[in-house]
Amino acid sequence: MIPAAFEYSRASSVDDALRLLWQHAGSAKVIAGGHSLLPLLKLRVASVERLIDIGRISELRGIGTSSGGGLSLGALTTYRDILDSAAVRSQFPLLIDVVDGIGDVQVRNRGTVGGAVAHADPASDLPAALLALDAEIVVRSQTGERTIPAAQFFEGAFVTAIAENELLTAIRIPSMSGRGGAYAKLEQPASGYSIVGVAAVVGRGGSQVRIGITGVGDVAYRAMAVEQALLASDWSDNAIRAAAAHAADGQVVASDIHADRAYRTQMAAVFTRRAIAEALRRAG
Ligand SMILES: Cc1cc2nc3c(=O)[nH]c(=O)nc-3n(C[C@H](O)[C@H](O)[C@H](O)COP(=O)(O)OP(=O)(O)OC[C@H]3O[C@@H](n4cnc5c(N)ncnc54)[C@H](O)[C@@H]3O)c2cc1C
Incomplete structure (x- = not known):
């Protein structure tokens, strides 16, 4: 489909982009690579009065x-x-x-x-x-x-x-000094988007941990229940598995044609365990 008509401005610098955004606040959108925005405009899921192109601001x-x-x-x-x-x-x-x-x-x-x-x-x-x-x-x-x-x-x-x-x-x-990090995901085969994506950052010897999860709820979140269970554990394989079982705690887990709620919840635990194990290995 062809997008609805819009005005177009190419910003020549950050200051120019900020001026245009100020001038057209509420009716303009920035466009960078266009990979997310253009499909939405073409499908007319989104419409905009003006695009401010920032793509050439070195x-x-x-x-x-x-x-x-x-x-x-x-x-x-x-x-x-x-x-x-x-x-x-x-x-x-x-x-x-x-x-x-x-x-x-x-x-x-x-x-x-x-x-x-x-x-x-x-x-x-x-x-x-x-x-x-x-x-x-x-x-x-x-x-x-x-x-x-x-x-x-x-x-x-x-x-x-x-x-x-x-x-x-x-x-x-921030620096990763003294910490290891890894990302593990179950991807939607056609697009690559995450059905479940888990990022883990672990301090050497299990001194600290941060887990971020995407694809499961309606917004990416920190899996605090997993982090708390890990910090209270001996970081054995069994402890990591038990902690990872809390990956979807507190979330309204998404359910769609790619993964129903029960499967996605199970995969959140599996990929959380994998990400933590690899982050711990990399932390040294
Ligand atoms: C076929 C396909 C497969 C994909 N697979 C994956 C995947 O596996 N995993 C994944 O994570 N993503 C995936 N994506 C999404 C891709 O990562 C994003 O489309 C892309 O990174 C968005 O960047 P862009 O520069 O193209 O943004 P644009 O489309 O130009 O903009 C996207 C939105 O961000 C706003 N915006 C852009 N830059 C700024 C800025 N500097 N300040 C304020 N607002 C801004 C725009 O106004 C717009 O609302 C996929 C996309 C496609 C088309």
């Missing part, structure tokens, strides 16, 4: 590392950029697990991390990873910059803490 693209070992991903960083980064490969193997399993080559070449996070699809992979990695999302408007912890950013299916006149500019991830 200052928004790139991967930076801090002296403390943290990572900064510009909003327009593509999945391909992440796969090609030696720093990510050596220090953040969890992110490589995630990105390697996303979509197909075209999606990985064009899809941006900012677009994925701002879109907040309940089955997308990055939100679970960002929760486990304790990431922060940086947003800017004409009035200033805000840094939002991932735990407060994903508010519901396709709903985030970004205001209408704000632009997501970067994602910051």
